[in-house]
Amino acid sequence: DGEKTMEGVHPLPPFLSKTYDMVDDRSTDSVVSWSKSNNSFVVWNVPEFSRDILPKYFKHNNFSSFVRQLNTYGYKKVDPDCWEFANEGFLRGQKHLLKTISRRKPSQMQVHQETASQVQSLSVGSCVEVGKIGIEEEVERLKIDKSIHMEELVNLRQQQKATDHRLENVGQRLQLMEQREQQAMTFLAKALQSPGFIAELVHQQNEGKRRIPGMNKKRRFPNQEEENYAAKQVSTLRDRQIVRYQPLMNEAAKALLQKLLKTNTSGRLETI
Secondary structure, eight states: OHHHHHHHHSOOOHHHHHHHHHHHOGGGTTTEEEOTTSSEEEESOHHHIIIIIHHHHHSOOOHHHHHHHHHHTTOEEOOTTSOEEEOTTOOTTOGGGGGGOOOOOOOOOOOOTTOHHHHHHHHHHHHHHHHHHHHHHHHHHHHHHHHHHHHHHHHHHHHHHHHHHHHHHHHHHHHHHHHHHHHHHHHHHHHHHOHHHHHHHHHHHHHHHHHSTTOOSSOOOOOHHHHHHHHHHHHHHHHSOOGGGHHHHHHHHHHHHHHHHHHHHHHHHHHO
């Protein structure tokens, strides 16, 4: 009851309670969690922490502002190479100790105008001390800001490198597609110049299907008998007059070329 009364008189600052709840949430331990000693907390992933965690608790995504607020309440950065912060009143499982954490305020000197000598004694030394504290805090803030910006810069460079790699892969695939297309066009051009070649190829295929018994429809390597038969067919075809096939295959080759050109054109348009 006494503890509740104290909280009623001196309410706990929302920043402290929200920070405690944020760190104590085990579902986000991969981003922010208690340290192994349970007397400090660590931000493991600053970009994800700024993007997903901060807006949930503090309605902003500024990590630098969050760190400044920690400094205001007396949190100290434990490890210079890690975003680990500690405060004597910030311990795991002891949320009631948060009431011992107070907001730091610059010391204010009260000048009593009783005598001129008292005013002079208070003016010089105390002002220098207060100014020194202010400069040290500002230097610490600048160091933290620099560390944050350096980490963000490294992340941006990594993202740019990954994007460049993907673009390079896309360019290589496009180049390979163009090479295959050029090879197909070259083959068709040669076929148009020599329609007898297509006629022989089609005739040989048809004759082979009709005369070779038990041919498997699945693609397989030809045996010796089939190779001898195919060689014989090619030799026979070379001795024949295949004029009757030329007009027909010439037209077929032209139709095939037109179809391929149409396909290539439509494919390019779709790609673009």
